[in-house]
Amino acid sequence: MASVFRLLRTLQSNNGLLCKASSQPAFSRLPQQMGRHHGSAPLTRYRCAYTRAVPLASAAFSTSSHPMRKKVMFPGSLNSEYTHELSFASSVESIPTYQVMDTDGKVLDPANEPQVSEEEAKTMYRNMLTLNAMDQILYESQRQGRISFYMTSFGEEALIGSAAALDPKDLVFGQYREAGVLLQRGFTIEQFMNQCYSNEKDLGKGRQMPVHYGTKELHFQTISSPLATQIPQAAGAAYAMRREGSKLCTICYFGEGAASEGDFHAGLNMAATLGCPVIFYCRNNGYAISTPSIEQYRGDGIASRGIGYGIDTIRVDGNDIWAIYAATKAARTIAVEQNKPVLIEAMTYRVSHHSTSDDSSAYRSKKEVEDWSKRDNPISRMRAWLENKGWWVKGEDAEITKSAKAKVLEAFAAAEQLKKPAIRHMFEDVYSELTPELVREKEEIEALIKKYPDYYQVNDYAKS
């Protein structure tokens, strides 16, 4: 046994040496306590390969009150103590849900009063209204067959609070229902429309379905449909940021459904063991298409898993923009200052159909949805808060919604007029350079287009 420890210790000090040798300024040289080995003096080493995210504590037992108990010596156990009682651990108390304001917009604990300026708060609220207006129009336009697909954020507009709490240079990995984050970052209505219309101004060059936004300028990785793939990627990007010494972090959004994928588990464990400054943000909206969360998991939501991986975790009221804002701010501080991941589970309700391909009345009652949107609506909650502050005049909403809709319609009409991206974009970016195969295929297609211009309707496409 002792030799195992010796080996471990050698490995650790090697790690430390490796870090010291590195010229990267990123490895914050904070001494860190290693609580892994009972009996040995706390090891001090440089933060490098991994950090322990959750304090090692076992409040239920203390050695003093149970003199017979001894701590377990196996290298894989964390401060566990021996017991002589045969019992299986099962769920503990449910993790509480952090809330700042009630459904009437009243801050419940004055200490939690949001620390934001009037302008900041109003911008967030305006973005909530704009998101809502944009969703209504694009949803409707899909119904008319003018765009091929769309996904709305109805009921989840408070997500904007998370974006407001970040540094604009923090890197975002989204799932697909995060248009609010982009709005808050400054993605323009025109940019949304151009993507959904797959026109020549779409940053993605018309290659992906609507809502697969992405922009380097705003540090928002392009959406990819396969679920949960972004979760380990976010951990890796965060590790890179840590190495850069940028004092930035990554935020990674995903649904409670996606959290069932293997990549979720892989990503959280990688982030925890390697000390990655990443905020995992789970939008728990109760459904993954038709599958209710009760069929998705049996544990205490997604939050309990964070603790299982040794990750600092908080559950928040996902319809309370200020709870989200405060939790994300605090999470960011932990991630960036301590180089470790944080998990936020935001509890909300998907008022939307899953997408325009879905009719949710096939698996949940219309009444359930109506009741939810009446009982607890993130937009009206924020409005009530603003009114309580005296920062908002009744009726101002109608104005804003009206002008937002006008803006969206104008951008929409403009996007619709534009051509599809030039055909050469089909062949480019597969590799950094066209391969000989692609050159040949491009020539073949160009020749065919010349021969069959009507069939290929090339006039829909930009010239070059």
Add this chain to the structure above:
Amino acid sequence: MLRLLLPKQRLSRVRHYTAPINGHPMGIANSSLLLRTVASAQTDSRLSSLGLADTELRKMNMCQAINDALRIAMQTNDKAVVFGEDVAFGGVFRCSTGLSQEFGRERVFNTPLTEQGIVGFAVGMASRGHTAVAEIQFADYIYPAFDQLVNEAAKFRYRSGNEFNVGGLTVRAPAMAVGHGGHYHSQSPEAFFAHVPGLKVVVPRSPTEAKGLLLAAIRDPNPTVFLEPKILYRAAVEHVPTADYTLPLSQAQVLKQGSDVTVVGYGSQIYALENAIQLVERDTQASCELIDLRTIHPLDADTVVKSVNKTGRLVVAHEASRTMGVAAELASVVQERCFLRLESPVERVCGLDVPHPLVFERFYMPCAVRVYEAIKRSLAY
């Protein structure tokens, strides 16, 4: 209200690759390969040979035919179960509609959202002799289960010296283009799985075929990947026998006899081939033979070889990208076995070597125009 705000405009969701060519109607809706009338079903030689010519028929689209096959599989085998993401309410394409009500949630159930979990679970059930019919919501999302299929299901029998097998495993997945699916709702991953010894790969072209082939796949004592061209779910409608029947795996079907060129494909691609042949035969004296591969692996090379030995020419087409694809395998088998008989190089008409591109799909597709050109090149060589 919004309807008024948005001026009406031409729908942008046109299925461009079925637009008429030189005035010739294209596409599935006009296909003469489908059993669109009762009479065509009653005289179909494939059905007659199964003794189904005079049995009850029902009009079904491919989605309903698959539903019917699943129902029969469950009725005739108490050990059969059907599961996957959103399967209980009927599935996102409604292929499992009504099954959970009929057979109960123990046999027809939703799973958590994890493809590796779904296929691993199915492998486990099959290893106990159960019949596990797992659905992957889109073939594009099958890759988290790649390990379970390639390393586990495919090798289960071999690695255990036939102590164990997972013959009861069938993985169904909607695949291929629909006109607006982009990168992740359009893929044709058949070549990945066809490359693996131990897996069978099947792609049906119609409701009648889907029902018979799916029942065969479910009952076959080998793990099978069953890729359903999702564009056919609603577009292809036939008069399908309501009886329990299977169509043979690893048996290609000659859909049309011809003497000058052999044209091979599978799945929805068959309809583009049909159209191309119509154009060629309208414009030239040539006669084309059309073959549906049906099972991609193990391949019925004999049928193709026999045909090419007759015609001397081969055109192969599939939606999946060309490089390292199924067409390359067929070309190679044919040059091995028909070398002296070949009159022209084997033509491959395939998806381009790019990720399936949303707005450029019409150029990406091995549409009738491209097949037409390839057949003419082959004939003129």
